[in-house]
Amino acid sequence: MNENEEIKDLEPLSESMLDADSESVDDFIRQLEEKEKDLHITLETTVIEIEEGFDDGNPSVFFVEPQPAGAEPVTVKPASPEPTAAVQVREEPDETDEADDEIAELEERIGDLEDFNSALKENVRRLEAERAELLENSLRRNKDFEAYKARNERDRSDHLRNQTVSLVEKFLPVLDNLERALDSANQLSDEQGPEFGHFFEGIQMVNEQFNAALSELGVEPIPATGNEFDPHLHEAVATVETEEFANNFVCEEMLRGFRFGDRIMRHAMVKVAVNSNHPEDDGRPEPENDSP
Template structure:
């Protein structure tokens, strides 16, 4: 190839690259005018773009509020369900306690000659089984005798005098009190030293 032809080819290549650059700049300007950014993605100008962003932010805020409301509703429902279960369990325990009291009275009033018989042993086994079942679900008797009187757990029905115990101490338990988990189902009926 001759030198002249090489020079002509080089000049044509330079001109072609200049034309390509100019076309590229024009295309970028046209894309921007048409609403396209450098990556070829559509974008919305000024007010339209800010309105769209505001709407997106508003919808996102509404979505987050709904999620928070749902979470609060779920927690409140679980708490109410737990409270309803506890109230129901306490109600059942309250109905069983008189049966326990009658077992205790029956066993206490049993004559000595009948103790140790199969019938007496059977009654005692049923009584212990009921106490075990109550213990498993969280029902515990309230300690009373020898304890300081506490109106949260004890119901004083009588006062007695005693030289052995201090004033304000429970001297005798007339009826057992019971707790279900952390709440009192029935207060202990007691005699208190005055």
């Protein structure tokens, strides 16, 4: 067999390697031809077996020393390939793996949502606590404000009452003198002429207007003559034995008393009747006896 026939036998091997790397196979064939020329390799002397997994990128491992005739065939095994970068083989994803990935992703999202929900609940609790505190503070301030308004109104009313009482007390002596003048003029009205009568009527009108003005301010006279003696309203200056009035009743008013609402501005100075026909004690304190 000549060299051309040996090359033809190797051509199928070379063509199978073209799909992997054409350039490496061409180089390998050229080197193989040169070796055959140097070693005179024939089919009777050498049998070459190429194992599966042969690396055609490293053809040097394929060359062996010539063997004598009748020797056992030499099997050329590829040398351990040099470490190369790992080639990632894309495999078809498994449906189970996809389901597991989806489950893991859903579980992760559920965990995130639970954390978010917990944070929202914590914020809600914090806001509810702040709302309760604000409501409590608002109610307390509202109560304080209402109490302040009531106290302010009470103080204003008390101040107005005090001012009214202070003003009226200054006019009471003037009113007392006016009434004394009327009492004296009443005794002289018959002795004087009609001109004095007109003057007396004018003084009476002034007295009535004065009392009406006091009434509009809330100042009222304290009833005295004919009423039972009341130490809270009356001040007894004398006792008079008489059968005209019942025992312990006011028989004469010496000085008119006045009150402003429930406040006594001035007690009425009175004389209290002592009736011997009714000696029984009604439980009230006896007035002072200033009679001679």
